[in-house]
Amino acid sequence: MDLNYSTEDLAFRAEVRAFLEAKLPQDLSDAVRLGRGLGKEGHDRWHSILNEQGWLAPTWPEEYGGCGWNAVQRHIFDEECCRAHAPRIVPFGLTMLAPVLQKFGSDQQRAYFLPKILSGEHWWCQGYSEPGAGSDLASLRTRAVRDGDHYVVNGQKTWTTLGQYANWIFCLVRTDPDAKQQEGISFLLIDMDTPGIEVRPIILLDGTHEVNEVWFTDVRVPVENLVGEENKGWTYAKYLLTHERTNIAGVGFSQAGLEAVKRLARQQIHRGRPLIENPHFAARLARAEIDLMAMATTNLRIISAAAQGQAPGVESSMLKVKGTEIRQEINDLARRAAGVYALPFASEALAGDNSALAPPEGSDAAAAQYFNNRKLSIFGGSNEIQKNIIAKVSLGGRT
């Protein structure tokens, strides 16, 4: 056992930190720190800064432009990015679709799509969930019917994150309605400019436009946009989901969130003292920090095993459950710290107002983020589904 990072790891951390100090634009890190939206322009700007550095695709093999980092280095990079309030990399093209194309795509698809993901020319979104198919994804109903050298797609996808910015969508579609549920599904790449596609915004309870419904009416998709074999899409989808679950613990987000709570609690005054000195608040904050310290090590244990070639099993489900619980608790502490300043809508709470009437920094978005992050335990396979997986694997053969 050695709880310390190696000398090489520490040097790598210093290199990442220096890069972030030099290249991360202040306006972007401010927006992230204060929980405000970046817009497409902000995301694009950070995407191209990372691409220029060659650090955009840590999970890709080097032959496609990946960084060649191991799991520990990727973890250090994530942690430093969170610490510096760097924008989150929009994952749909880079960490979800790209591994599928690299493993199952045709040479032509790889050659065409991968460079455009790196350059930012293609902004991908995910077409998995449907109104009747959430955690039970295999019950999806969007149909694709072969017509000559095209598929004709009809149906509806939902919860399409940042779909309003996307020009391409990867979709699971049903190509054989008579097959068993998980068979008869195919994986299609669809240009969002194709006639028959309509994107409708879903406004979330915190007032943000982050997700969308995407409707398909007789959308014609060339057959060369099929990934792998027809009716084998479920295999590729599952492969994608294992990649979606990298960095699932969100340790860096929780650490940054905890720091934000502490900053806010130092500014807020209760009975003439900073809130952070209040014993009840301090006790809750300490409990969250203790849970996070243990979870960070659980995460490192799993990452370290993965770096030595062991495939994570139920551990990723455990990290999803615990990681989201801790992040949500930290969000709850932030809204608590904000006190009455949690009440106003973030978007209207005098953001950027430097006058005497401005709220304490970080307080205006606290409640909105608390509500928004209730999604963490719902998406990517709800925490209930994760617990079913843990129980099924662990009790398998015993009951």
Add this chain to the structure above:
Amino acid sequence: MNFQLTEERQMLQDSLRRFLADRYTVTARNKAIADPSGYSSAIWTQLADLGVLGALLPEAVGGYGGAGFDIATIFEELGRAGVVEPVLDTAVLCGSLLCGPHDAQPLPRDRQYLERLIAGDLQLAFAHGEPASRYERTWVETTATVGGQDIVLTGRKSVVVNAEAAELLIVSAREGGASGDRDGLSLFLVDPKTAGVRMQGSALLAGGRAGEIELDGVRLSPSARLGAAGGAAVRVESALAAAEVALAAEALGAMETATRLTMDYLTTRQQFGRPIGTFQALQHRVAEMLIEVEQARSAVINAAGHLEGAPQVRDRHIAAARNLIGRTGRHIAEEAIQLHGGIAMTAEYELAHIAKRIVMSEHRFGDADTQLERFIDLSAA
């Protein structure tokens, strides 16, 4: 023991519940939320006509209620329907401030305001909280000093709910004593158009609006004072007690709605070929929600039943109720969202609004931690 409502309260509850079920649809509520005033003046008038505002105030000032159980009965219904109209701020909080303690007789001027309030013809806001007060009831740094014939107010008030719509603000200020003292606190009726009052409004996450207020040498006539100079603490504390009973009952009503919506959803939503309510893991969680609603109901009954009692006993029961509802309310709101899945996160689905009402109620007058501290202090005394 008798836990039945009186006949009058039962009738008011029934008619209010029917009115809100018919008229306070999701569309009507969203329209009220989007209104620049933060509420619907048509609904406000109808609530007044139904007798809702009068039932929150005592007979001595022209009302027909005002007891803890009147307030709880009405606010449970307002909470059940997710009403955003400023009944709490105008009628309970400012109404109580205008009435004063039980043995006080309001001045003719204040009686007139109360009559207009009951008729639905007056909006008010209590400008009390400040950047450093954080739920402390008598932590006021705003000063009221004598300047010639006038009284001069200087200070800052934060998140004053209903401030923009209010024809009059009731402003707390210190004429003596140090921050946090009970002595030296006074209340003033302030027209927000008075020179030196600066206000910036914003919408609230759970509906309604609030204003940030700066008082920069605001000059008032001494007649603007409400009650005795320096002796307003009792008035403030009893008004806040009534408001906390109202808020606890409102959260209870909202928790009932969240639980009902969740049960409806679990019986209709199909996943893996059957309603998700057939999964035992989810059934147990609904059972816990139902247990917590009943605990919350008992806590509201305790608080409402002691509103007219001695301040220390009253406040201990209120702190207990608000701490319990702070905890169980968060649990029910989060469970309701989780058991619904993504749909609960969307602004247009009713649960989103209800969940926000429940959680954000903690941010008025003290969250669960603050209430816990109050309970401990009051238990030790």
